[in-house]
Amino acid sequence: MVVTQTIRPLKTMADLLRMVQELPENPRALNDHVKGSWIAMSTSAYIEAIKYLSLCFIKRGFKKGDMCGILAPPSARWTIADIAIMIAGGVTVPLFANISEDNFVFEVTQSEVKWLLVSGIDQWALVARHRSLFNHVLSLDEGFDQLIEEGKAFEKEHPTLWDNLCAACSPDELATIIYTSGTTGVPKGAELTQSNLCSLLHLDYFHWNGLTDRYLSILPLSHIFARMLNFILLSWGVSIYYFNDIKNIAGICREIHPTVLVVVPRLLEKVYAKMLLTIEHAGLLKKLVGKWAFALALNDHDTLSKHLMQPLADKIVYSSLRDALGGSLRVVISGGAPLSPHLGHFFNEIGVPIYEGWGLTEGTPITVNRPGHNKIGTVGLPLDQMEIKILEDGEILARGPLIMRGYHYDPANTAKALDHEGWLHTGDKGSIDEEGFLTIIGRLKELYKTSTGEWIAPIPIEQALGRMPLIDMAVVVGDTKKFTSCLLFPNFDVVVSLKNSHGMTHLSNQEFLNTAFVKSEMSKILAEINKHVNQWERIHVYRFIDQPPTIEGGELTPSMKIRRDVVFKKYKHLIDEMYA
Numbered sequence: 001m002v003v004t005q006t007i008r009p010l011k012t013m014a015d016l017l018r019m020v021q022e023l024p025e026n027p028r029a030l031n032d033h034v035k036g037s038w039i040a041m042s043t044s045a046y047i048e049a050i051k052y053l054s055l056c057f058i059k060r061g062f063k064k065g066d067m068c069g070i071l072a073p074p075s076a077r078w079t080i081a082d083i084a085i086m087i088a089g090g091v092t093v094p095l096f097a098n099i100s101e102d103n104f105v106f107e108v109t110q111s112e113v114k115w116l117l118v119s120g121i122d123q124w125a126l127v128a129r130h131r132s133l134f135n136h137v138l139s140l141d142e143g144f145d146q147l148i149e150e151g152k153a154f155e156k157e158h159p160t161l162w163d164n165l166c167a168a169c170s171p172d173e174l175a176t177i178i179y180t181s182g183t184t185g186v187p188k189g190a191e192l193t194q195s196n197l198c199s200l201l202h203l204d205y206f207h208w209n210g211l212t213d214r215y216l217s218i219l220p221l222s223h224i225f226a227r228m229l230n231f232i233l234l235s236w237g238v239s240i241y242y243f244n245d246i247k248n249i250a251g252i253c254r255e256i257h258p259t260v261l262v263v264v265p266r267l268l269e270k271v272y273a274k275m276l277l278t279i280e281h282a283g284l285l286k287k288l289v290g291k292w293a294f295a296l297a298l299n300d301h302d303t304l305s306k307h308l309m310q311p312l313a314d315k316i317v318y319s320s321l322r323d324a325l326g327g328s329l330r331v332v333i334s335g336g337a338p339l340s341p342h343l344g345h346f347f348n349e350i351g352v353p354i355y356e357g358w359g360l361t362e363g364t365p366i367t368v369n370r371p372g373h374n375k376i377g378t379v380g381l382p383l384d385q386m387e388i389k390i391l392e393d394g395e396i397l398a399r400g401p402l403i404m405r406g407y408h409y410d411p412a413n414t415a416k417a418l419d420h421e422g423w424l425h426t427g428d429k430g431s432i433d434e435e436g437f438l439t440i441i442g443r444l445k446e447l448y449k450t451s452t453g454e455w456i457a458p459i460p461i462e463q464a465l466g467r468m469p470l471i472d473m474a475v476v477v478g479d480t481k482k483f484t485s486c487l488l489f490p491n492f493d494v495v496v497s498l499k500n501s502h503g504m505t506h507l508s509n510q511e512f513l514n515t516a517f518v519k520s521e522m523s524k525i526l527a528e529i530n531k532h533v534n535q536w537e538r539i540h541v542y543r544f545i546d547q548p549p550t551i552e553g554g555e556l557t558p559s560m561k562i563r564r565d566v567v568f569k570k571y572k573h574l575i576d577e578m579y580a
């Protein structure tokens with residue numbers, strides 16, 4: 001059944017709720033996976049929960065402009081809390097569920113969070129160590145129902161308060177502060193208004209259908225990419241299924257048959273690798289046919305032979321691959337990191353449409369490919385009312401209703417990011433083709449983004465490594481990679497000294513660096529450093545370089561700074577080993 005629907009532009013969270021209330025009741029609007037089963041909430045149930053949680057906040061002394069953090073894995077309650085905070089006049093500060101302790105303390109302190117909503121064993125343990133930072137810590141676990149009941153009772157005393165809260169919502173009101181890393185590794189809080197969060201909810205590039213679409217939500221809602229898609233699909237009445245075990249995504253796809261999926265490229269890489277592995281382990285005939293079908297899909301040349309063979313490949317191979325992902329996917333949006341064009345071609349060829357987009361915390365989504373306008377290798381066309389342009393040095397600038405108003409308590413970095421004409425200087429390099437499609441070339445900033453979409457600030461990690469006696473200089477590797485690693489230039493004076501003191505002078509430097517003793521020492525070093533970084537920044541693998549960096553060799557600038565591009569090129573074989 002096809003339902004056509006047009007919604008007017010939305011400006012506030014109250015507008016979003018009013019829009020949802022006009023949609024048909026959805027008995028499975030929000031769904032949580034709990035102990036192997038799905039727990040569903042209807043449209044009216046989650047709207048009521050938002051209402052009563054907002055009223056509970058007010059009863060407990062919540063004031064307009066109060067900062068409220070959410071430290072929890074994604075769930076229906078996460079979404080309910082997020083909107084309830086903003087309707088109550090507060091500011092949501094989303095915190096990654098696996099955030100490092102140092103960043104947790106910095107972010108809640110810098111944003112002056114005094115209210116905190118928490119769910120999860122690890123999350124409660126983290127909060128317990130810093131309980132004195134907060135005036136109010138509320139549970140999204142067992143204590144959640146009590147908060148709702150408290151709001152219900154308060155409504156009887158103040159029957160008009162909810163309507164007054166909704167009426168007071170303003171488009172220019174600060175709605176959320178989302179932290180992102182700066183070039184020094186110190187997080188910066190991007191301030192987004194209610195209008196920023198709502199300006200694209202009315203757009204229907206993908207023909208959303210609340211009656212037939214099912215959205216499998218697998219990315220952290222603390223990330224702007226997943227959070228914006230969450231709002232978009234809420235506003236169109238699409239059923240949302242929150243699932244936090246990415247390792248078992250294939251099984252859950254076969255269970256609920258999602259039509260919509262939002263991913264980071266790393267997930268597509270894993271799915272592709274799993275498909276290849278299945279073919280490698282098949283019988284001889286299936287293996288030969290599978291390899292033929294894969295080669296056909298990866299061939300991006302539009303030939304007559306390919307047209308003739310496509311239906312056969314689809315019948316005997318591609319249909320099975322689609323079934324492994326639930327068999328119903330019609331929209332897969334990829335973002336958060338660059339998508340390999342060969343992966344984009346492959347999935348589109350097998351009938352799983354991939355649409356790559358681009359954005360950043362400071363600008364939410366800015367461009368996206370879409371049905372009828374999907375050019376693989378690009379990140380698509382600008383969204384409605386958004387403008388982009390390229391400076392002479394290749395930097396991409398963006399302007400429009402989705403751009404942040406500035407960094408929280410950081411006028412210096414705000415002035416660097418936003419110019420007097422309202423252009424956001426993104427730090428990304430790119431090009432725009434004759435049809436208006438944007439291609440991302442690289443980054444101007446010295447920041448990495450893993451293939452799973454998390455930011456890595458390499459300099460603080462390198463400085464910490466460089467403080468260790470055994471290490472002279474370190475170069476962190478991680479941009480577009482699935483995990484973080486590093487190349488290490490040892491302190492050869494210390495190496496010689498250690499060889500002498502441990503009776504290993506007969507070994508070459510490289511042989512000594514491969515001994516059990518050095519490996520044990522490095523294990524201790526990495527364990528200590530990894531305690532102070534986010535989970536995705538932890539160093540998993542390293543390689544020693546057996547030559548010191550020099551200006552002559554190109555690894556160092558005249559001012560003795562590491563030239564990353566030279567190191568990466570010169571020691572590519574070591575990097576390839578770490579990611580083999």
